Amino acid sequence: MPRLLADLTPLRVSPAYRRLWASLGVTNVGQQMTSVAVGLQVYDLTHSSFMVGLVGLFQLIPLVGFGLYGGALSDAYDRRIVGLITAVGMWGCSMAFLAQALAGGGSVAILYLIVAVQSGFFAVGSATRQAIIPRLVSPELLPAANALGTMTWSLGFTLGPLVGGLLVAATGTVTSAYVADVVAFAILVWAMWRLPSLPPIRIDGQRRGAGWSSVREGFAFLSGKRNLQMTFYEDIIAMVFGMPRALFPAIATHWYGGSIADAALVLGLLSAAPAAGAFASSVLSGPLGRVRWQGRAIVISIIVWGVAISAFGLVRWLPLALAFLAIAGAADNVSAVFRATILQAATPDEYRGRLQGVFTVVVAGGPRLGDVEAGSVAALCGEAVSVVSGGIACVVLASALAAKVPSFWRYDAHQPVP
Numbered sequence: 001m002p003r004l005l006a007d008l009t010p011l012r013v014s015p016a017y018r019r020l021w022a023s024l025g026v027t028n029v030g031q032q033m034t035s036v037a038v039g040l041q042v043y044d045l046t047h048s049s050f051m052v053g054l055v056g057l058f059q060l061i062p063l064v065g066f067g068l069y070g071g072a073l074s075d076a077y078d079r080r081i082v083g084l085i086t087a088v089g090m091w092g093c094s095m096a097f098l099a100q101a102l103a104g105g106g107s108v109a110i111l112y113l114i115v116a117v118q119s120g121f122f123a124v125g126s127a128t129r130q131a132i133i134p135r136l137v138s139p140e141l142l143p144a145a146n147a148l149g150t151m152t153w154s155l156g157f158t159l160g161p162l163v164g165g166l167l168v169a170a171t172g173t174v175t176s177a178y179v180a181d182v183v184a185f186a187i188l189v190w191a192m193w194r195l196p197s198l199p200p201i202r203i204d205g206q207r208r209g210a211g212w213s214s215v216r217e218g219f220a221f222l223s224g225k226r227n228l229q230m231t232f233y234e235d236i237i238a239m240v241f242g243m244p245r246a247l248f249p250a251i252a253t254h255w256y257g258g259s260i261a262d263a264a265l266v267l268g269l270l271s272a273a274p275a276a277g278a279f280a281s282s283v284l285s286g287p288l289g290r291v292r293w294q295g296r297a298i299v300i301s302i303i304v305w306g307v308a309i310s311a312f313g314l315v316r317w318l319p320l321a322l323a324f325l326a327i328a329g330a331a332d333n334v335s336a337v338f339r340a341t342i343l344q345a346a347t348p349d350e351y352r353g354r355l356q357g358v359f360t361v362v363v364a365g366g367p368r369l370g371d372v373e374a375g376s377v378a379a380l381c382g383e384a385v386s387v388v389s390g391g392i393a394c395v396v397l398a399s400a401l402a403a404k405v406p407s408f409w410r411y412d413a414h415q416p417v418p
Helices: 009-013 015-046 049-076 079-102 108-136 139-171 175-193 212-222 226-242 245-256 260-283 286-290 294-314 318-346 349-381 383-404
Strands: none
Touching: 009 015, 009 139, 015 049, 015 079, 015 108, 015 139, 015 175, 015 245, 015 260, 049 079, 049 108, 049 245, 049 349, 079 108, 079 175, 108 139, 108 349, 139 175, 139 260, 226 294, 226 318, 226 349, 226 383, 245 260, 245 349, 245 383, 260 318, 294 318, 294 383, 318 349, 349 383
């Protein structure tokens, strides 16, 4: 039906937004290719899922600190300049990945260091780019612009791992994936350079500070807001206990792989499957607008996610395994839609930016904690136990938390209460 199709008006009326949107889509593909390459490189050097999981920890620490601070920073300075600096920084990190691969790529410590630096630039840049969008399109076009962004994000997570796996399989080296990422980030730097100046909007001539006090005000508002808190808690449960991403290199090698090329291809398919499910659910998301009880929709979606992840850990036929991962990705995307909606509808406008910073840290940081958890359990009990137990824990904890906070189960979209 026509109402299910994406609204392309922001792309038509705003050339600056069009360039930014296209460059972010390309860059996201490159980033996911690099994610596959780093996982393969770390596993090839260490043969340890735990060491692959530590990649998430080295991403998490700068992500939390810089993610919370990034929103305040972009409110205090010209957002074009902040965005351009972070884009150049991430581009430099991509070049560093390529340089270490060309040099032989024998140091896990160097990989961890580059991952950490890039994560810091990403945290500030992501918050800044989200703050830029309302300055490029009119308020009535923001929903359409955000929907377009979500779609390209899912598409990037689908194509990036798949193309990355295919490139590594075809060339026999991770260098090709890093080359593609360098090219992709060059496009983002160009798009940020082409943006108009975006200085902060002064209120009564006063310059907003870029200190931690504004971040603390956001946390103070969040205190006691159980429904808003639950959107964060439920997502943390799903990502920490039900995200087996760090195990994909070992699973591809031991469950489905043969040669290095075969394992790389399987790794790309495993990494792309959840995003493919998320993309499909985005395309078919029309009915979600009619859901009234959004809190219980989140809980049910997370339960479906956990069940599908556990089922993935029990099967050894690749097409069925990919199907379960796609179901999990679709369920997670539905949860994400309603978590974002509750955050926007139940939060007063003056706090939305700061809570968006918290939301960004949770969404991006949860999977990194999940990498550490999955890798640690796999090191002790094996990959199969890690995947299945994580899915079960996700179902149990999400259900128990919903029972403890019944107001979230009764959350009414017609009467949003934080």
